[in-house]
Every structure is written in structure tokens, then in C-alpha cells.
Amino acid sequence: MIHELSGDILFSGAKAIAQGVAPNDDFLHGLALQLRERMPSMYKDFRHYCKIKHPKSGGLWTWMSADGRFIVNLFTHEAAYGHGSKPGHPSISNVNHALHALRGFAKKEKIASLALPRLACGLTGLKWDEVKPLVEKHLGDLGIPVYVYITYQKGVKANEPTKSK
Helix, strand or coil: CEEEEEECHHHCCCCEEEEEECCCCCCCCHHHHHHHHHCHHHHHHHHHHHHHHCCCCCCEEEEECCCCCEEEEEECECCCCCCCCCCCCECHHHHHHHHHHHHHHHHHCCCCCEEEECCCCCCCCCCHHHHHHHHHHHHCCCCCCEEEEEEECCCCCCCCCCCCC
């Protein structure tokens, strides 16, 4: 069941937090920046993975924090591999493929709950009314609570329902 919430996703009790990034992203804005600041080893591991594997847009990369929570980086944006290049824009196709990969990951790892922001709808992003149907298609029938943080409220813990209805 998908629950739309307002609050700070970093206070979520979900077993996995997903975010949209570009392969080789610098994590300079929004949730990515907050995660980079709170979990510098995650960012270091991410950059190492991208340097070695050169992942393509539409996939994902996961990392487990010390408290056992997964951080799932969805490659929703075009890659930034050229020297000095910046991450490209997101696309509906990349979001669709990344959400499909997230669905497979959630099933394989038996993730009990999942939180994500309005994927790829940030500074240079897509419109939520384009992305929301993809979130519903790929995650709506997982049988777990899926918390979509629609409105960011710094430092505010959202009231996350614990059961999927």
C-alpha cells in the first residue's frame, strides 16, 4: 500500500530508503546531499562502485547502513562520466526501469517497508503526475508499506502507518 506523507524522510522507520541519482553523481543537492553528509562511507562506496562498474541509467545500487537499513540509489538521471561533467536530467524511461529494479530488489531481499521521495521531481526534474503512476505500477502491489514523502518538512517525523491495508 502506498502512503503519501509529509515530513523528513531521514526520520523514516522504513527498512529501505530509495532516492533518485545519476550514475557517478556528486550528491550535491537535496536528499542525496543529506545522505552524503550523514553517511560519508556510503558516498565513498558509491563513487568507488561507479568508477569501477560504470553503471547505466535505469538500474540501482544498494548500500546497507550500520543499523541494517538499506539505502537504494536509483539511477533515474543520465550519467556523468566525462571529466568535469554534471549529472544529466532524469527521464521517464530511466525512472520506469529503476522502479522495476527496485521492485525486484524489494522482493528478493524481503524488504518490510520502503520510503522514497517524489523520485526525479527535484531541481531539474520531472512532474510528479508523470512519475506517480510508475510508482503505483511497480510498488503498489508489493504488500508492504511504501511511504512516498510528497512534502519535505525538515526535522519532522511523519506518522507512518505500519500495516499495508
